[in-house]
Each structure stands twice: as structure tokens, then as C-alpha cells.
Amino acid sequence: MDTIIAVDIGGTQMRAASYAPDKLKPIKQKKIATLASEPGGLERLTRVIEEVWPNGDKVAAIGLASPGPLDPHTGYLLAPPNNPEWRNFPLAPRVSEHFGVQAFLDNDANLAALGEYRFGAGKGHHDVMYITVSTGIGAGVIIQDRLLQGFHGLAAELGHSIIDPDGPLCSCGFNGHLEAFSSGPAIVKYVLGELEAGTKSSMRRPRRGKREGNLTPREVAEAARQGDALAIQAYRRAGEYLGIGVASFLHAFDPSIVIFGGGVSQAGSLLFDPFHESLKKRVFHPRYLEGLVITTAELGDDAGLLGARALAEMKASS
Amino acid sequence: MDTIIAVDIGGTQMRAASYAPDKLKPIKQKKIATLASEPGGLERLTRVIEEVWPNGDKVAAIGLASPGPLDPHTGYLLAPPNNPEWRNFPLAPRVSEHFGVQAFLDNDANLAALGEYRFGAGKGHHDVMYITVSTGIGAGVIIQDRLLQGFHGLAAELGHSIIDPDGPLCSCGFNGHLEAFSSGPAIVKYVLGELEAGTKSSMRRPRRGKREGNLTPREVAEAARQGDALAIQAYRRAGEYLGIGVASFLHAFDPSIVIFGGGVSQAGSLLFDPFHESLKKRVFHPRYLEGLVITTAELGDDAGLLGARALAEMKASS
Numbered sequence: 007m008d009t010i011i012a013v014d015i016g017g018t019q020m021r022a023a024s025y026a027p028d029k030l031k032p033i034k035q036k037k038i039a040t041l042a043s044e045p046g047g048l049e050r051l052t053r054v055i056e057e058v059w060p061n062g063d064k065v066a067a068i069g070l071a072s073p074g075p076l077d078p079h080t081g082y083l084l085a086p087p088n089n090p091e092w093r094n095f096p097l098a099p100r101v102s103e104h105f106g107v108q109a110f111l112d113n114d115a116n117l118a119a120l121g122e123y124r125f126g127a128g129k130g131h132h133d134v135m136y137i138t139v140s141t142g143i144g145a146g147v148i149i150q151d152r153l154l155q156g157f158h159g160l161a162a163e164l165g166h167s168i169i170d171p172d173g174p175l176c177s178c179g180f181n182g183h184l185e186a187f188s189s190g191p192a193i194v195k196y197v198l199g200e201l202e203a204g205t206k207s208s209m210r211r212p213r214r215g216k217r218e219g220n221l222t223p224r225e226v227a228e229a230a231r232q233g234d235a236l237a238i239q240a241y242r243r244a245g246e247y248l249g250i251g252v253a254s255f256l257h258a259f260d261p262s263i264v265i266f267g268g269g270v271s272q273a274g275s276l277l278f279d280p281f282h283e284s285l286k287k288r289v290f291h292p293r294y295l296e297g298l299v300i301t302t303a304e305l306g307d308d309a310g311l312l313g314a315r316a317l318a319e320m321k322a323s324s
Numbered sequence: 325m326d327t328i329i330a331v332d333i334g335g336t337q338m339r340a341a342s343y344a345p346d347k348l349k350p351i352k353q354k355k356i357a358t359l360a361s362e363p364g365g366l367e368r369l370t371r372v373i374e375e376v377w378p379n380g381d382k383v384a385a386i387g388l389a390s391p392g393p394l395d396p397h398t399g400y401l402l403a404p405p406n407n408p409e410w411r412n413f414p415l416a417p418r419v420s421e422h423f424g425v426q427a428f429l430d431n432d433a434n435l436a437a438l439g440e441y442r443f444g445a446g447k448g449h450h451d452v453m454y455i456t457v458s459t460g461i462g463a464g465v466i467i468q469d470r471l472l473q474g475f476h477g478l479a480a481e482l483g484h485s486i487i488d489p490d491g492p493l494c495s496c497g498f499n500g501h502l503e504a505f506s507s508g509p510a511i512v513k514y515v516l517g518e519l520e521a522g523t524k525s526s527m528r529r530p531r532r533g534k535r536e537g538n539l540t541p542r543e544v545a546e547a548a549r550q551g552d553a554l555a556i557q558a559y560r561r562a563g564e565y566l567g568i569g570v571a572s573f574l575h576a577f578d579p580s581i582v583i584f585g586g587g588v589s590q591a592g593s594l595l596f597d598p599f600h601e602s603l604k605k606r607v608f609h610p611r612y613l614e615g616l617v618i619t620t621a622e623l624g625d626d627a628g629l630l631g632a633r634a635l636a637e638m639k640a641s642s
Binding site: 084149150154155159162166167178255258259294296 | 393402450451467468470472474475476477478479480481482484485486487488489494496497498501565568571572573575576577578579606608609611612614615616
């Protein structure tokens with residue numbers, strides 16, 4: 007197979023790389039600023055692709071990872087955050103037209119799942135569930151070696167599973183989603199609510215007028231490691247709800263591996279001890295857990311890029 | 325392709341049929357009593373298969389539908405209800421050995437989904453979700469023309485999705501599952517609880533010592549059609565929670581069609597008006613509903629049998 011080019015369009019950086027078949031190390035790679043809210047996004051994208059274009063070699067396909075919502079079947083971005091220029095924008099078709107090469111698009115969580123499945127923690131598994139716990143909760147699912155995309159390309163939005171119909175408000179505007187219980191902002195929000203209600207803690211409530219951003223999930227984790235009861239409880243609650251969510255996802259998808267990515271997952275046992283306890287309590291048949299691997303992602307920041315590469319390879323060879 | 329034989333092993337009847345390729349009408353068909361709790365189940369099964377064996381024609385494969393839990397990958401029954409003889413029993417291997425023909429097993433809900441996809445309401449769709457609302461809530465999911473089975477063969481147990489972590493007890497012994505809100509027994513249990521609490525209704529509380537079975541979901545539906553407020557509320561509640569569950573399932577699977585089977589689904593608008601209202605309120609992006617078909621099953625009692633046929637056809641030709 008010919009060279010594959012992959013681009014991960016992140017919130018702050020666009021990262022591009024070209025790959026020879028069966029080599030993990032890129033031929034060329036390049037990072038530039040995304041500047042999402044400034045005009046000229048397509049020009050920046052084509053430029054970074056040109057920068058990694060291999061000398062002389064033929065390019066088989068281009069894979070693109072972007073935050074959603076988007077339509078992987080048509081290659082259209084629907085409503086990317088902070089980027090009015092790319093609302094309902096035919097990103098993959100434009101890239102394909104510009105370079106005369108097939109281009110494929112999917113969202114960053116699906117492609118991180120695909121990357122981990124092909125090159126990372128999920129290697130050798132056929133049924134993979136990837137969950138990133140960060141500012142939001144994203145997910146991607148591989149079923150029998152195929153990426154689950156769905157009819158509208160909107161499958162595997164597991165962060166927006168309803169965990170408790172009367173639960174707290176999610177960033178998406180709906181109530182009781184997993185993301186509203188177990189994401190980084192949900193952990194901080196819980197702490198702030200408890201501080202507001204007078205719960206004693208070593209953590210300080212930000213002064214009036216300051217943003218919630220003053221307290222970070224990482225600071226809550228540090229306080230928890232120092233023994234702060236509220237901080238420990240905040241992670242315990244997040245882990246318990248994550249266990250409830252994942253129990254339902256096992257009942258739905260029955261994977262052989264669950265891979266956790268994202269910054270909040272790095273809180274380690276603070277999150278995962280209560281998670282495992284809750285999962286075991288909630289899974290309705292012990293067989294789901296037989297041989298099930300629960301682990302953390304291996305590819306770090308490269309997951310989206312390597313997933314975009316895997317997408318392009320799969321689509322180009324099918 | 326040669327003849328396919330399908331058997332649907334139900335709680336009360338075993339139904340078998342043989343099918344010529346591309347013909348919907350069976351060559352032969354036969355029903356016998358299942359007698360699950362009596363010894364000799366395998367002999368009854370082989371006998372009913374012999375009865376539909378085509379004269380002279382070669383048989384390509386045998387498909388078997390049974391209540392779960394079971395392992396479709398090995399063809400073992402794990403713990404069928406009321407049948408100690410078939411605990412951890414190699415059903416498909418034994419049938420295969422006896423007849424010298426490949427045999428494939430999956431659970432009745434998965435195979436009803438496959439039947440509706442191939443021959444019923446789901447024809448022409450590639451991403452199908454089938455949900456049967458009855459004594460329990462079962463489901464089957466087709467993703468890109470393939471039946472979702474899962475690593476342990478336990479995928480698509482959507483009736484055991486956790487809808488509310490503190491919700492009522494499910495038949496499986498765990499709390500807050502969809503089945504504990506929206507199945508037939510859940511509707512009856514809600515009514516009985518309200519009657520116990522003194523809510524006025526045309527429905528009568530069974531006398532002490534009588535079983536809950538005295539009041540049926542059908543009787544509650546009849547009372548609702550006569551205007552009984554409690555009966556209407558019981559179906560409204562079941563429909564609301566069904567909408568909450570299905571919203572999460574759309575976020576997870578993003579199908580192009582949702583097919584409802586099972587007796588409780590026949591309550592019509594009593595269940596489905598509140599269901600649709602709740603679903604629209606809970607789906608977090610309107611795109612999931614674009615072009616989505618929501619409909620009722622077409623194959624009735626034949627769904628499992630035709631699904632077993634479709635399974636055998638698919639596996640024999642792959």
C-alpha cells in the first residue's frame with residue numbers, strides 16, 4: 007500500500023504526519039496552531055498536509071480526526087466548537103478535491119479508539135470499548151474489528167448516556183448524563199457545591215467573580231492524596247457513576263477490553279478503586295467480567311493521529 | 325445453497341421448519357411441546373428436526389433459537405430457566421454431531437432482531453435495533469448488516485440497562501434496569517403499589533394470598549382505555565422510562581430503525597405516546613431522529629424461527 011497521511015485537528019494544534027505501510031514512525035510530521043476562530047482554516051489544513059507530503063511517493067488516502075459533531079459518511083463537519091467558518095462544512099470532500107486523493111473524517115474519540123485498537127492498548131482484541139474521561143466524556147467502540155459509526159455517524163456517544171434521569175445538567179444542556187457525573191468539570195462542580203453548602207475541606211472556594219476554572223480536577227486529586235475527605239468523596243462519586251455507566255455499556259456491547267484515556271483517568275486509584283467496586287456491584291451477570299481487560303490508553307496524544315491513519319488505511323484497502 | 329433447518333425452542337413449544345433457499349414458505353414445519361423441566365429434551369429436539377428434514381435434499385445448516393443465557397460462539401446453553409438438564413449444555417455441538425451438519429445457536433431476542441432485519445420490519449436497513457417489551461425486555465442489534473453478539477455472546481442486553489441507579493428491583497435481582505420500569509410485570513407492580521397506597525382506581529387489588537398474576541398488563545391496558553387514571557399513569561410511566569432508555573440506546577448505537585415487539589408493545593398509544601414524548605425530550609442531538617423509523621415487529625411468533633434460519637444461512641455462507 008502507498009503512503010497514508012493523517013491529521014489530528016485539535017482545539018489548539020493541528021498535527022499531521024505521513025506514514026509508510028507497516029512503519030509506526032512517521033516519514034514526516036508537523037504541528038501548527040489550529041486558530042479555530044480565525045478564518046483560513048482550510049488553507050492551514052492543506053498547508054500542513056503539504057508539509058508532510060512524502061517526496062515522490064504516492065499517497066493512498068488522507069485520514070482526518072476532528073472534534074464532533076460531524077458526519078463520517080459524508081465527511082462534513084456539522085457544528086465544530088468555536089469555528090463558525092466550518093459549520094456544515096464539507097471538510098473531507100474539500101481536502102480530497104484539493105489533493106486528488108481519497109479523504110476520510112471521523113471524530114477524535116472514535117479515532118482514538120481505532121488508534122488504540124490498531125496500535126495501542128487494544129492490539130489483538132476484536133471488541134474494544136474506549137472511554138476518554140476529560141473535560142467531556144467521549145467514547146469509541148470497535149465491534150468485530152469494525153469501528154461503530156452508526157446510521158448518522160453519531161454512535162458511541164456514551165458520555166451522553168442517561169445515568170439518572172433527574173441527575174445534574176450536562177454540558178450539552180440535558181440532564182443526568184454520565185459526563186455530568188464523572189468528567190473533570192463535574193468533579194469540580196460537585197466540590198464547589200459542597201463547599202458552598204459549608205462542607206469542611208482543605209480546598210478553597212474561589213472568590214466571587216472568579217471562574218470555576220480556578221479549581222481544577224488535578225487540584226482536587228492532589229487534595230485527595232493529602233487526605234481531604236471532600237476531595238476523596240468527589241472522585242469516589244465520579245468513579246461510582248462511571249461504574250454504573252460502564253456496567254450498562256458492558257450489557258450493551260460486551261467487549262473484551264475497556265480502555266480509559268483522558269486526563270481525569272490519570273487520577274488512578276482515586277477514581278478507579280470506586281469504579282471497580284461499583285462496576286462489580288452493577289454488572290448483572292459475572293460472565294461479562296470473565297477475561298475482560300480494563301486498562302489505560304497507551305498512545306497518549308498520538309491516539310487521534312494514529313486513529314486517523316488507521317481509518318484511512320482501512321477505508322483505502324476496503 | 326442447500327436447505328436450512330430452523331428451530332425456535334420456546335418456553336412451551338419447540339417449532340421447527342425447513343426452508344429452501346429464497347423461499348419464505350417452509351418445505352415442512354412441525355410444533356411439539358418443549359416440556360423444559362422433563363428429561364429427554366435433546367431427544368425431543370432431534371425428533372422435531374427429523375420431522376422437518378427435507379426428502380432427499382442436502383441440509384446446509386441448522387439454526388437454533390433459545391432463551392438465554394447462552395454462548396453463541398460455542399453453542400452452549402448456560403442456565404436456561406426451568407431446565408436443569410440443559411445447564412451448561414453443548415446444544416449446538418450435540419445437534420451438529422447427531423446430524424453431521426453445522427448447527428448455530430443464539431438467544432431468542434437476538435434472533436428475533438435478525439429475523440425482522442432479514443424478513444420483516446427491518447428489511448432494507450443496515451443498522452437495526454429490536455426491542456421486545458413483554459414479561460421481560462429483550463433486545464437485538466444489527467450493526468452494518470451484522471448481528472451484534474459480543475465477546476462473551478452477551479451483548480444487546482438492553483433490558484438490563486441501568487436507567488436509575490436507585491430504581492426498582494429487576495427480575496434479575498439488580499436495581500433500576502429498564503425492565504424494572506417498562507416490562508409487563510413492572511406495569512402491574514406499579515399499579516399494585518399504588519392501590520396498596522390507597523390510590524383510587526377501577527382496578528381491584530387481588531385479595532391477600534392470591535398471586536400478582538391476577539392482574540395482567542392487558543387488564544391494566546383495558547382499564548386505561550376505559551379512562552382509569554391510575555392505569556393510564558402506569559402505561560405513561562412505562563413509556564416515559566422506555567423513552568429515556570431508547571434515547572441512551574440511540575446515542576450508543578445510532579440505528580436507522582427501532583422495532584418494537586412483545587405483548588406490551590401492543591398497548592399502542594397508551595405506551596407509545598408517552599414514549600415518543602419522552603424520547604424527543606431526551607435525545608441530545610436532533611440528528612439522531614432524522615429519518616429514524618420507529619415501528620412495530622411484523623413477524624409475530626415467527627420472528628425467532630426466521631431469525632434462526634437467517635443465522636444459519638449467514639453462518640453457512642460465510
